[in-house]
Amino acid sequence: MTSIRQMQIFRSVARNLSYTRAAEELNLTQPAVFTQVRHLQENVGSPLIERIGKRLFLTEAGEVVLASAHDILGELERLDMRLAELRGMTRGRLRVCVVSTAKYDIPRRLGDFCRMYPGIDVSLTVGNREELLSRFAANEDDLYVLGTVPKGIEADWHQYAENPIVVIAAPDHPLAGKSKIKPSDIAGEAFIMREKGSGTRIATERFFSGEGISPTVRMELGANEAISEAVMARLGISVISRGSARLELQAGKLVELNVNGFPILRHWHVAWPKGKRISVGADAFLKILLEEI
Incomplete structure (x- = not known):
């Protein structure tokens, strides 16, 4: 039977096209990631990933499963958000992805957030601009912090601090x-x-x-x-x-x-996919970022 965890692991492998990078991202061992993807393939009954030379590629079935994984995991995240709203910020999750140059500023602000809302589970992902935009396209986080929001993406955003x-x-x-x-x-x-x-x-x-x-x-x-x-x-x-x-x-x-x-x-910008209903946790952190303007 296909599990939510298998979907989460497969989504990471599909985005990175690497078992090793997915393992690092998920804090798992590479064999554990490989095993979970193999079990998912067995459950589906079709190969999801193929190796050509040293590179991994999604098969046609893999593309179909990835699209379903985004839908399923996205709906679960929306459920978590609605439940967090009902709990009034006593529990919940905030996921922030930042470009590497922002990692010197954001932890301090997250510290303020965690002291105000100790029941919220916070995760911070740091990557280069390309990695952040890949995660943005897959809607994997609540908020994204970067120097400049590209004109080619559909995003809502705010400018919040100078970045000379x-x-x-x-x-x-x-x-x-x-x-x-x-x-x-x-x-x-x-x-x-x-x-x-x-x-x-x-x-x-x-x-x-x-x-x-x-x-x-x-x-x-x-x-x-x-x-x-x-x-x-x-x-x-x-x-x-x-x-x-x-x-x-x-x-x-x-x-x-x-x-x-x-x-x-230059300035820092905080962004999220256009039209996305951000969680109460993300909205609270957004207020912390904007309060110094």
């Missing part, structure tokens, strides 16, 4: 401490960049393109911590969210270069 983008360097960099640095003065520097498609990378490339500059990218890294370490190791300079390098800047391990046109003032 700054140029960072090692403390002994020749330009450290200088004022009114021209963008052309850093054009020849080696840059440590976020991966293509990240909000920070998009904002950086847009700025330099407007200045007629094509920066030299020495290294692409997918984590802000790794970028800070690379800059501290004098492998280059970087453009990064000020909040993600806050501790290193305060400790003097990194410095913010005074480059004309920086900081690039």
